[in-house]
Amino acid sequence: MYEVEVKVRADHDPVRSNLEAAGATAHGTVEQVDVYFDAPHRDFAARDEALRLREQTESDGPRTVLTYKGPRLEEATKTRTEHETMVGSRDEMQAALTALGFSTAARVEKTRERYAFEDCTITLDHVAGVGEFVEVEATVTEDAIERAQDRVTETLEELGLADSERLQTSYLELLASDSGQ
Amino acid sequence: MYEVEVKVRADHDPVRSNLEAAGATAHGTVEQVDVYFDAPHRDFAARDEALRLREQTESDGPRTVLTYKGPRLEEATKTRTEHETMVGSRDEMQAALTALGFSTAARVEKTRERYAFEDCTITLDHVAGVGEFVEVEATVTEDAIERAQDRVTETLEELGLADSERLQTSYLELLASDSGQ
Numbered sequence: 041m042y043e044v045e046v047k048v049r050a051d052h053d054p055v056r057s058n059l060e061a062a063g064a065t066a067h068g069t070v071e072q073v074d075v076y077f078d079a080p081h082r083d084f085a086a087r088d089e090a091l092r093l094r095e096q097t098e099s100d101g102p103r104t105v106l107t108y109k110g111p112r113l114e115e116a117t118k119t120r121t122e123h124e125t126m127v128g129s130r131d132e133m134q135a136a137l138t139a140l141g142f143s144t145a146a147r148v149e150k151t152r153e154r155y156a157f158e159d160c161t162i163t164l165d166h167v168a169g170v171g172e173f174v175e176v177e178a179t180v181t182e183d184a185i186e187r188a189q190d191r192v193t194e195t196l197e198e199l200g201l202a203d204s205e206r207l208q209t210s211y212l213e214l215l216a217s218d219s220g221q
Numbered sequence: 222m223y224e225v226e227v228k229v230r231a232d233h234d235p236v237r238s239n240l241e242a243a244g245a246t247a248h249g250t251v252e253q254v255d256v257y258f259d260a261p262h263r264d265f266a267a268r269d270e271a272l273r274l275r276e277q278t279e280s281d282g283p284r285t286v287l288t289y290k291g292p293r294l295e296e297a298t299k300t301r302t303e304h305e306t307m308v309g310s311r312d313e314m315q316a317a318l319t320a321l322g323f324s325t326a327a328r329v330e331k332t333r334e335r336y337a338f339e340d341c342t343i344t345l346d347h348v349a350g351v352g353e354f355v356e357v358e359a360t361v362t363e364d365a366i367e368r369a370q371d372r373v374t375e376t377l378e379e380l381g382l383a384d385s386e387r388l389q390t391s392y393l394e395l396l397a398s399d400s401g402q
Contacts (some may be wrong), residue, residue, distance in 0.1 A: 127306050129306040
């Protein structure tokens, strides 16, 4: 699958009002703790790849998801290849990755408020140590990438965020630059 | 956790009788399809490591498990570090590993009949293209390795397999040698 995504820095209150006025469906708030890995055989940052182990705490308890993100294929909407699966044990997965030579690069903690609007997912992220962000995202098959890129851009306009600067940097990169790394 | 394991080549019929006479509990038969990976940055065979994605079909449907096996710490009982977790999607996990540079090294298919006897697991494996084997195994924490090594050996004696030659080779290695690789 491909992830088509735009991220902007924006205060949540006006966006939340616009989402409610537009009839978006609220899907609750989750806590996410993301651990990003460095690879033993590749420079993930230079190659624009990422490997992430996410623990997400929902109302029915925590669940863990492993995600590989491939290099960006398109800049404006950060389209990437993504391979993602639920895993049963975060500790065992992290131990296996460590034994294979992967090492913990960074930890990103955030509160994520989720909405669904037409075929897009909108998230209002409060990232610990970095601030408030809004992401508009669609996950699609290869033949639907262009249509999804248009939809993501239209949705951003509908939320009053057309003029917001699109961030190409990940939370990981933002955290690194904020802490002067 | 540590896996303490002995494997012997043995016909299943007499072992099954001994298991039943000893009061072992039958836990049914499963089909296992194992995919082993080569690493992009290490020679797993030379380092005596393995990375395996197993799809196991039980009565309630298939489930997938990812396992990293570390080098043998002790020869007679093939004690190893093992990190194992259930994964939600075999295809996504395999795609992520492939994107990270891991490649499929081999595929092993077997029918596994499972028994529990005291604190050991006994499996009667019919490996496609290789033959019939019996494994006696215990999964334990570090402080219980020695006790488990004794128990595995005693259980092997109780099953009438004390004189059978202990195989140090994996099914993967047996398959490779049988096919003249």
